[in-house]
Amino acid sequence: MTDGWAPELLLAGVVLLGGCVQWLTGMGFALVAVPGLVLLLGPAQGVVLANCAAGANCAAGAISAFGLVDGRRAVRLPVMAPLCLAAVITVPAGTWVARQLPEPALLACLGALVTGAVALVMRGLRVPALRGGRGAVVAGGLGGFMNSAAGVGGPPVSLYALNAGWTVREFVPNAQFYGVVVNLVSVTSNGLPRLTAPVWAVAVTALAAGALAGRALTGRVPENRARALVLLLALAGGLSALAKGFAGLT
Template sequence: MLTTGLVLGAVVMGAGMQRVTGMGFALVAAPFLVLLLGPVEGVVLVNVCGAVTAGAIIFRVVRDIDWKQYLALAASALAGIVPAAILIRYLPPPVLEISIGVILAIGLTVLLVMKSAVLPRRRRYLFAAGGLSGFMNTAAGVGGPAVSMYSIATRWQHKSFAATMQPYFFTIGSFSLLSKAITAPASFPVLPMTMWLAVAAACLAGLVLGDLAAKRVSARAAQILLIILAYLGAAATIVRGVLDAMG
């Protein structure tokens, strides 16, 4: 019951952050779901919930979506999804846990450091961000840091960026699930129907809470909270991987 409650709590928190900041689900929920369910099943659940959450938000922000940027990012992300789906079949769980935690920590740190950098909006940077995002989304359930680095470095207007991320995360989440269904069907978590329904309800609850919070919490405050939670979750995931490797 405790594990179930923590899983649902992580989903609610992630969905709420996704609504407030535009891309918070995986950064917040992934470390805790990986910690509670394991590196493979936890990431799959992140992909499922991330796609559902982004799909639900699309209709609220459709007017602000930059469809040209979306198409370029989504196309390049597909190149990173397939090799990552193959990789998860061969790496042992402790290695995956440690890798996921390290990737999260590095991605977050680079985000903070790159706030003062400025890059021109060139296609090669956009394609590189999309490819890295697709790889990380499939391997670690975290596709946001790479595209966030691009948006920060190119000064992409936040409202447009947050809106464009919703069809993007829906697309890469769906393709990540499809690639895993083909290459590693055993990676899908075996959960009772009641648990799946509870997870779906948690996603909706998080979106409702996020709607309320978006009216009261500044984007800056939400981003600071997101970074703190993600760092703590990344550290916990690394510790679990080390303990599993030692045991």
């Protein structure tokens, strides 16, 4: 990051917004925050910071862990077990792929993954392969790979929940449980981001503030509006990252 407070303020805004929408939707942090984080910090550092913030209970506590305190009794362990196991297996592959790509190519891939994931979720795609036990393994495997490579592992689980007919109330605690597991494993695989102490302080403070804001807004913001906002923000960020990546390749 460059000198001055502008980049830190931008980072704080991205993390705060991501933390807030995570509380409202169960899995919005990565979709909203990853494009902005990778543009500010670069793909490698942006992805691992997103992994930390989304599930590793880093410093002030990650937003997923906050949600689990209230929703742990609603977690469906028979479904979460194959989802999480498959994700754990594929995380190293995502880490390896991310390390092989040059930064512009990785940035373009990140943007393409976010944009494509948003498009699939917006369409509400029904996929027979994402049903039952086999569907849980497929969704978990894809989510683990995408999470460690691009910081965006939620869309496959969202599509699984859609095909399983889960309500938002059922989805949120299970998505948060999955987020804690897969992000902890991703951080272990990718390592911690190499950030200065002031940047860490800004990120942790913004994350805690976003979680508190999201908790305060829960029940006050209609679910369909929160979902639409998350998807539009994610789409804009994904397209921006995609454009910057392609510009670096030319």
